[in-house]
Amino acid sequence: MRISARTQYALRAVTELAAAPPGPVPAEKIAVAQNIPRRFLDNILLQLRRAGIINSQRGPEGGYWLARPPEEITLADVIMVVEGNPEHSQRADYPGVARPLADVWSALREHEETLLSEITFAHIMKDALP
Amino acid sequence: MRISARTQYALRAVTELAAAPPGPVPAEKIAVAQNIPRRFLDNILLQLRRAGIINSQRGPEGGYWLARPPEEITLADVIMVVEGNPEHSQRADYPGVARPLADVWSALREHEETLLSEITFAHIMKDALP
DNA sequence: CATCTAACCGACTTATTAAGTAGGAATTAG
DNA sequence: CTAATTCCTACTTAATAAGTCGGTTAGATG
Numbered sequence: 001m002r003i004s005a006r007t008q009y010a011l012r013a014v015t016e017l018a019a020a021p022p023g024p025v026p027a028e029k030i031a032v033a034q035n036i037p038r039r040f041l042d043n044i045l046l047q048l049r050r051a052g053i054i055n056s057q058r059g060p061e062g063g064y065w066l067a068r069p070p071e072e073i074t075l076a077d078v079i080m081v082v083e084g085n086p087e088h089s090q091r092a093d094y095p096g097v098a099r100p101l102a103d104v105w106s107a108l109r110e111h112e113e114t115l116l117s118e119i120t121f122a123h124i125m126k127d128a129l130p
Numbered sequence: 131m132r133i134s135a136r137t138q139y140a141l142r143a144v145t146e147l148a149a150a151p152p153g154p155v156p157a158e159k160i161a162v163a164q165n166i167p168r169r170f171l172d173n174i175l176l177q178l179r180r181a182g183i184i185n186s187q188r189g190p191e192g193g194y195w196l197a198r199p200p201e202e203i204t205l206a207d208v209i210m211v212v213e214g215n216p217e218h219s220q221r222a223d224y225p226g227v228a229r230p231l232a233d234v235w236s237a238l239r240e241h242e243e244t245l246l247s248e249i250t251f252a253h254i255m256k257d258a259l260p
Numbered sequence: 261c262a263t264c265t266a267a268c269c270g271a272c273t274t275a276t277t278a279a280g281t282a283g284g285a286a287t288t289a290g
Numbered sequence: 291c292t293a294a295t296t297c298c299t300a301c302t303t304a305a306t307a308a309g310t311c312g313g314t315t316a317g318a319t320g
Binding site for chain 1: 264265266267268269
């Protein structure tokens with residue numbers, strides 16, 4: 001159950017946006033609130049915007065906001081974007097007697113995916129996990 | 131759900147031992163059966179022996195065998211040895227509104243640990259997961 | 261229209277971890 | 291004795307993660 005810093009930062013940033021009053025939130029504010037290295041955060045926010053999770057506006061009074069209501073954005077949505085798994089099918093082969101091990105991993109992975117796509121940022125904000 | 135090569139090798143090696151007829155199995159045989167780099171496997175087996183998962187005997191007719199019956203060795207037992215995370219409490223802090231995210235990770239981790247400590251190598255051998 | 265703020269962008273560097281190797285020493289069966 | 295096989299520490303290399311840099315573009319405000 002390894003979670004990269006990048007992924008954690010992305011989730012925390014989106015949570016900030018979910019919890020903020022309507023209107024753009026500048027990256028700097030998020031960086032301070034969540035203690036995230038500024039330039040790195042830029043990087044991540046850009047990726048989220050390209051993926052359509054958030055929107056942005058440049059210039060003074062600019063910043064970022066959610067592209068959809070928090071109820072409609074799941075943890076899995078964000079994670080899939082930042083982990084960017086093109087060749088997610090990195091299944092090793094388990095020769096002979098070790099074959100059944102593969103089923104254990106897929107069971108675990110499936111549970112994980114299910115859980116993460118059931119939790120939205122509305123849940124996180126309300127601290128009410130389903 | 132990242133699983134290192136080392137961990138996979140360890141599990142596959144133990145599975146081989148579980149499935150083998152009584153008596154020592156040389157590392158070479160495991161390496162071939164499971165297609166694991168030989169020296170690397172040595173390394174892993176040594177670690178498993180030190181942890182009391184397996185026993186060994188040197189010299190001709192030497193090799194490795196399980197220290198306990200397959201019913202009594204769980205996947206978690208092996209994983210804990212090879213991942214060896216003493217400071218497993220690498221919990222990042224989730225400031226402010228992001229706090230509830232921590233609960234998600236612990237729920238996931240807990241489920242994972244539970245599952246892995248319910249599955250034994252007897253299950254794997256019989257391809258009958260609980 | 262000048263200025264300042266803040267997002268945008270690709271490429272680059274550094275740090276950390278994973279993966280695998282090397283060279284021998286110690287045991288033990290035959 | 292000899293050959294097979296484990297034991298042990300340390301080392302090298304490969305891969306990935308984490309973070310940085312230098313500068314460009316868009317937009318609000320006076």
